[in-house]
Amino acid sequence: MRMRGWRLAPEPTLPATGSRENMKAGEDARGARGEGPRKLGLCVLCGLPAAGKSTFARALSHQLRLERGWAAGVVAYDDVMPDAFLEKAGARPLPSQWKLLRQELLKYLEYFLLAVINGCQMATPPSRTEAMWEDFITCLKEQDLISSAAPEAQSCYLLTKTALFRPLFLILDDNFYYQSMRYEVYQLARKYSLGFCQLFLDCSLETCLQRNGQRPRPLPAETIHLMGRKIEEPNPEKNAWEHNSLTIQSPACASEPSPELTDLLLTALENPVKYVEDNVEQKETDRTICSTNILHQADQALRRIVSQAMKEAKGMVNQEGFSEEVTFKQRHKERASRADTWKIIPGSGHIKCRSPEVSCLACCRTEKRPLSRRKVRNSGEVRDQV
Ligand SMILES: Nc1ncnc2c1ncn2[C@@H]1O[C@H](COP(=O)(O)OP(=O)(O)OP(=O)(O)O)[C@@H](O)[C@H]1O
Numbered sequence: 001m002r003m004r005g006w007r008l009a010p011e012p013t014l015p016a017t018g019s020r021e022n023m024k025a026g027e028d029a030r031g032a033r034g035e036g037p038r039k040l041g042l043c044v045l046c047g048l049p050a051a052g053k054s055t056f057a058r059a060l061s062h063q064l065r066l067e068r069g070w071a072a073g074v075v076a077y078d079d080v081m082p083d084a085f086l087e088k089a090g091a092r093p094l095p096s097q098w099k100l101l102r103q104e105l106l107k108y109l110e111y112f113l114l115a116v117i118n119g120c121q122m123a124t125p126p127s128r129t130e131a132m133w134e135d136f137i138t139c140l141k142e143q144d145l146i147s148s149a150a151p152e153a154q155s156c157y158l159l160t161k162t163a164l165f166r167p168l169f170l171i172l173d174d175n176f177y178y179q180s181m182r183y184e185v186y187q188l189a190r191k192y193s194l195g196f197c198q199l200f201l202d203c204s205l206e207t208c209l210q211r212n213g214q215r216p217r218p219l220p221a222e223t224i225h226l227m228g229r230k231i232e233e234p235n236p237e238k239n240a241w242e243h244n245s246l247t248i249q250s251p252a253c254a255s256e257p258s259p260e261l262t263d264l265l266l267t268a269l270e271n272p273v274k275y276v277e278d279n280v281e282q283k284e285t286d287r288t289i290c291s292t293n294i295l296h297q298a299d300q301a302l303r304r305i306v307s308q309a310m311k312e313a314k315g316m317v318n319q320e321g322f323s324e325e326v327t328f329k330q331r332h333k334e335r336a337s338r339a340d341t342w343k344i345i346p347g348s349g350h351i352k353c354r355s356p357e358v359s360c361l362a363c364c365r366t367e368k369r370p371l372s373r374r375k376v377r378n379s380g381e382v383r384d385q386v
Pocket residue numbers: 047048049050051052053054055056078174175211212214215250251252253254
């Protein structure tokens with residue numbers, strides 16, 4: 001793997017051809033030619049490291065091309081994210097940096113999608129992380145989706161026939177372990193009315209650890225354990241936008257697509273996510289109604305008071321030196337360790353405190369109920385009444 005310098009670029013702006021009006025014009029032109037709207041879909045792969053996502057994505061893309069005659073492309077985040085992030089364990093990026101990079105990659109994807117939708121060349125974003133953009137271009141070229149334009153138009157790329165004239169599925173290969181990460185992709189699908197679906201590769205932690213151990217460059221086992229605790233599987237019952245999701249048992253994933261998988265992909269292509277126009281006028285009217293409604297104003301004022309009261313209650317707790325999260329046990333232990341200040345009176349249900357600073361005597365309960373909780377609950381009652 002190469003080592004290169006990288007920097008986070010400011011968010012790339014979309015080309016003028018990227019406006020929704022132009023996109024609509026492109027669709028209308030195709031409609032007029034009797035071709036109908038292009039069928040485009042985004043498929044998010046998620047799962048633990050070493051669950052087999054990349055292996056699965058490659059196989060699926062190959063099968064879609066061969067058996068369905070679709071255009072398919074895999075965007076493997078590991079291949080496109082700047083190497084420096086992935087190579088140096090000591091230089092691990094902050095989560096916020098990861099987030100920015102992920103969003104930047106989605107912008108690149110948007111450039112490609114716009115070119116496909118409009119049937120035009122793909123432009124280069126004016127601001128970009130050079131290494132990442134290069135890898136993105138390589139990734140598309142290797143899958144025969146774009147080619148370089150003439151040397152005099154170096155900042156443009158031509159779409160290949162495959163990308164232009166067939167239903168196209170892009171498979172995004174990353175862990176996507178938080179649903180918020182996947183939601184960013186869904187928003188992109190919604191913005192351009194694309195098909196959207198999710199595949200969760202379900203693989204036991206033990207199998208992932210074992211497969212990871214056999215890789216030439218294994219990840220630290222703790223990373224997999226941590227992700228195993230954090231991962232949020234697609235939950236179509238809770239999130240309507242996740243309804244096009246399928247769980248695939250990893251050991252079986254190398255074989256040909258199951259009827260369920262084919263069905264999922266077809267459903268996504270045939271039922272693109274609906275674009276919802278922001279009704280600015282309606283929003284403005286609603287805002288005016290709210291700002292002149294006395295009940296709404298009173299509600300807002302009360303909410304502010306309650307929020308302030310809760311903050312103050314929290315502050316009181318903190319002044320005592322106990323954070324909200326500190327459990328009763330921890331506090332008990334802490335007090336016991338400061339025996340010069342805190343005296344335990346066995347059986348009394350209390351800890352006696354003699355503070356040298358204020359030379360006073362105070363008592364704290366030793367029952368399993370943190371003082372902070374009680375205080376907060378009291379404030380909560382106020383809120384419930386509101
Ligand atoms: N179905 C399978 N059965 C057995 N081994 C598999 C299977 N799928 C993948 N593997 C092996 O497991 C290892 C990890 O696979 P792969 O790189 O596809 O996982 P991944 O989920 O993409 O990992 P990462 O998230 O870390 O990129 C590879 O060595 C691969 O050969």
